[in-house]
Amino acid sequence: MSITFYEKTKVFSLQTKNSVWQMMVSKYGHLLHLYYGNKIPEGELSYLVRGINRGFSGAPYEAGEDRGYSLDTYPQEISTFGVGDYRESCLHVVHEDGSQMLELLYDSCRIWQGKYDLPGLPAVWAGQEEAQTLEIVLKDKASPVEVVLYYGVLEKQDVITRACQIRNRGAGIWLERALSACLDIQRNDLEMITFYGRHTMERSLERGMCRHGKIQADSMRGVSSHQQNPFVILCEEGAKEEWGECYGMSLIYSGSFLAQAEVDQLDQTRFVMGIHPQGFRWRLEKGETFTAPEVIFSYSERGYGKLSGNFHRLYRENLMRSKYRDQRRPVLINNWEATEFHFTEEGLVSLAQDAKELGVELFVMDDGWFGGRDHDLCGLGDWKANPAKLPNGVEGLARKIHGLGMQFGIWIEPEMVNEDSDLFRAHPEWCLRAPGRTPNRERGQLVLDMSNSQVRDYLYESIGGILKQAQADYVKWDMNRNLSDVWSSACPADRQGEIGHRYVLGVYELMERFVSHFPDILWEGCSGGGGRFDAGILYYMPQIWCSDNTDAIERIFIQYGTSFGYPVSSMGAHVSVSPNLQTGRRTSLGTRATVAMAGAFGYELDTRKLSREERQLVKGQIRWYKQYQELIFGGDYYRLTDAEENREFAAWQFVSRDQKASVVSAVCLHARSNPLFWRVRLKGLKEEGWYQVREERMTDEGPLEGKDNETSKRECLICPGSALMYAGVNLPVFWGDYESVRYLVEEVRHQAE
Ligand code: GLA
Numbered sequence: 001m002s003i004t005f006y007e008k009t010k011v012f013s014l015q016t017k018n019s020v021w022q023m024m025v026s027k028y029g030h031l032l033h034l035y036y037g038n039k040i041p042e043g044e045l046s047y048l049v050r051g052i053n054r055g056f057s058g059a060p061y062e063a064g065e066d067r068g069y070s071l072d073t074y075p076q077e078i079s080t081f082g083v084g085d086y087r088e089s090c091l092h093v094v095h096e097d098g099s100q101m102l103e104l105l106y107d108s109c110r111i112w113q114g115k116y117d118l119p120g121l122p123a124v125w126a127g128q129e130e131a132q133t134l135e136i137v138l139k140d141k142a143s144p145v146e147v148v149l150y151y152g153v154l155e156k157q158d159v160i161t162r163a164c165q166i167r168n169r170g171a172g173i174w175l176e177r178a179l180s181a182c183l184d185i186q187r188n189d190l191e192m193i194t195f196y197g198r199h200t201m202e203r204s205l206e207r208g209m210c211r212h213g214k215i216q217a218d219s220m221r222g223v224s225s226h227q228q229n230p231f232v233i234l235c236e237e238g239a240k241e242e243w244g245e246c247y248g249m250s251l252i253y254s255g256s257f258l259a260q261a262e263v264d265q266l267d268q269t270r271f272v273m274g275i276h277p278q279g280f281r282w283r284l285e286k287g288e289t290f291t292a293p294e295v296i297f298s299y300s301e302r303g304y305g306k307l308s309g310n311f312h313r314l315y316r317e318n319l320m321r322s323k324y325r326d327q328r329r330p331v332l333i334n335n336w337e338a339t340e341f342h343f344t345e346e347g348l349v350s351l352a353q354d355a356k357e358l359g360v361e362l363f364v365m366d367d368g369w370f371g372g373r374d375h376d377l378c379g380l381g382d383w384k385a386n387p388a389k390l391p392n393g394v395e396g397l398a399r400k401i402h403g404l405g406m407q408f409g410i411w412i413e414p415e416m417v418n419e420d421s422d423l424f425r426a427h428p429e430w431c432l433r434a435p436g437r438t439p440n441r442e443r444g445q446l447v448l449d450m451s452n453s454q455v456r457d458y459l460y461e462s463i464g465g466i467l468k469q470a471q472a473d474y475v476k477w478d479m480n481r482n483l484s485d486v487w488s489s490a491c492p493a494d495r496q497g498e499i500g501h502r503y504v505l506g507v508y509e510l511m512e513r514f515v516s517h518f519p520d521i522l523w524e525g526c527s528g529g530g531g532r533f534d535a536g537i538l539y540y541m542p543q544i545w546c547s548d549n550t551d552a553i554e555r556i557f558i559q560y561g562t563s564f565g566y567p568v569s570s571m572g573a574h575v576s577v578s579p580n581l582q583t584g585r586r587t588s589l590g591t592r593a594t595v596a597m598a599g600a601f602g603y604e605l606d607t608r609k610l611s612r613e614e615r616q617l618v619k620g621q622i623r624w625y626k627q628y629q630e631l632i633f634g635g636d637y638y639r640l641t642d643a644e645e646n647r648e649f650a651a652w653q654f655v656s657r658d659q660k661a662s663v664v665s666a667v668c669l670h671a672r673s674n675p676l677f678w679r680v681r682l683k684g685l686k687e688e689g690w691y692q693v694r695e696e697r698m699t700d701e702g703p704l705e706g707k708d709n710e711t712s713k714r715e716c717l718i719c720p721g722s723a724l725m726y727a728g729v730n731l732p733v734f735w736g737d738y739e740s741v742r743y744l745v746e747e748v749r750h751q752a753e
Helices: 301-316 347-360 393-402 422-427 452-472 494-516 535-540 552-563 591-598 612-634 721-727
Strands: 005-007 012-017 019-025 031-039 090-094 104-113 133-140 145-154 159-169 173-185 190-198 201-211 214-217 231-236 248-253 256-262 268-277 282-284 287-301 332-333 362-365 407-412 475-479 521-525 543-545 571-575 600-603 636-639 647-657 660-667 691-701 700-702 716-720 740-749
Touching: 005 104, 012 133, 012 145, 012 214, 012 393, 019 090, 019 422, 019 612, 019 700, 031 256, 031 287, 031 612, 090 159, 090 600, 145 347, 159 256, 159 700, 159 716, 173 287, 190 552, 231 301, 248 256, 248 301, 268 287, 268 552, 282 494, 301 332, 301 636, 347 393, 347 612, 362 475, 362 494, 393 407, 393 452, 393 543, 407 452, 452 494, 452 700, 494 535, 521 535, 521 636, 521 700, 552 591, 552 636, 552 647, 552 660, 571 591, 571 691, 591 612, 591 691, 591 740, 612 660, 647 721
Parallel strands: 332 362, 332 600, 362 407, 407 475, 475 521, 521 543, 543 571, 571 600
Antiparallel strands: 005 012, 012 019, 019 031, 090 173, 104 133, 133 145, 145 159, 159 287, 173 268, 173 282, 190 201, 190 231, 214 256, 231 248, 248 287, 256 268, 636 647, 647 660, 660 740, 691 700, 691 716, 691 740
């Protein structure tokens, strides 16, 4: 049993493999948080609760002279506004009479086998045997508002999920904020790790101490954003890959969000997470329910390496639904960086044919195939082939690609419209913009009102028709701007505060329709690269284009940051030209592939321009990736270097689930004269297993053999896993920046003979 209810003390205990979450119903009926942290196999912790009478922290009326009992100082499971807890609130309602209080008291609970799901929202799913659900009903002291807290306990995955529903059984109320979850931790020595960035430079890690007052990561862009990510870590000061307590929190949501940590007057830390309250205002009529999105919690007692592993496994096994989460994904070529908008059917077929000869399996036609789309100022919304480029329609091109024995993929950007489009001319009211104002433009485009079901029906019909006719095998779903001017013509004035969230619900509804009607399509999310890289999208699509930055060296850092919260199988990564189109940096073809192979791999360049030698290299890369993809996607991923500290080289590793095989990659970031002895310590191997280590060096000439005087010594190292993990492997002396090396590690026998 992973959920226990101690009747006498009214304590709930949620147990996962390595963690425990406890809460209790207090003597006055409030739901107090007790503990979340390292496993305590038995017993309840109600003894932890104590009150001290102090000034300026009042007590509920019922507590009478029990003045130490204060909602302002006790840890809460869900914090509410207006009743004396002055820290950050999760819930804030305005009742019909204008009063703004919500004091939640325990009513009932239910424990059941299996995991709850959330209507209209992505959520972790689990089989009956894999999870248990605890449902707690709380009722407002004075109004017919009820709040239901859901806890999903996935014991084996070391994960607890939380969600919350607000039900209104009386006269209409306004929800001014509805954050999903709160975690009150009675300590003040925590750092918050967040992942900030910008277009083409997503998810850089940043850490800082939580302090009195509030720090937060948030997005008010209508999407999860390039700028911050809805995955954050709270950790013991100085935590590392393998040291320090860490809490990971991921919001399964693709819209504006808030993740905030606050240290209060008593040195306790409150963490809250959910839909960003700015601009949010939801009307809840009698009998209606509002569902806040799910937050995933995981805890590691030894560093964030383990935490990442928990999230990776959970996403692969209990969040992604696509059949491609388990199937080998095709190596693709995408024409965007090769042609941008300027292509013809003939040109695309010739590129595909060429790529096919190299071993590429899927051809993806990117932006520019529809409407009058010769540049980015027109065409969005007109989901019909441009006859000047595709005289035989998408279908005709797809037939030719399929005829080559390749799969066919296509780019779409359903949520957008250009003013210069037939769609906009016919339905100017279908985009987000307020009456009497000119809207903000980004990339020359406006945002369609995804809260409007007519818009979604149009998109489903027009795009769905093309996918069907073309028998598409892959779709890249892009979204190239953020939301502003959030106002819907389909919604009354007093409900405009709902549109930001209704937009996200609309996107999810449309995605659900598409993925359930086209389950064999491999779907890839995208928003100018990684501007909507979140757990919500991964519920619908198993991979997301990680960044518009395809520079291998910059990608090391972007993929490093992304790996904290997301599995490598979710990161679209391509080999592009050198010098790189975003940075001008030159890197070898080998290194570009080494980096892109730590993701859903493909090419994004004109392969027809490759030299004979390069073509041989590409063929080898594709063969290699096909052989190792299962290990890379299905195995465990380890960061071997700290990208923030080590600017000399970067290294990472994949280990098969059975620990029999591993691939290690390292890239030199800064070649040195009179070099130091660089060494990496591997992870995840069997201590007692014996492994053979083969080195492959990547240069422009391909794997380099015998080119430096040390190679022969390292060529085939055989030693125990303990040696590789505790003593490490020597990296070669690199000649030149951005050289890379790969180690293939295979178990040769189980024990020393
Ligand atoms: C976005 C994507 C790119 C490409 C372009 C096309 O920027 O991230 O990969 O598809 O749009 O306009």
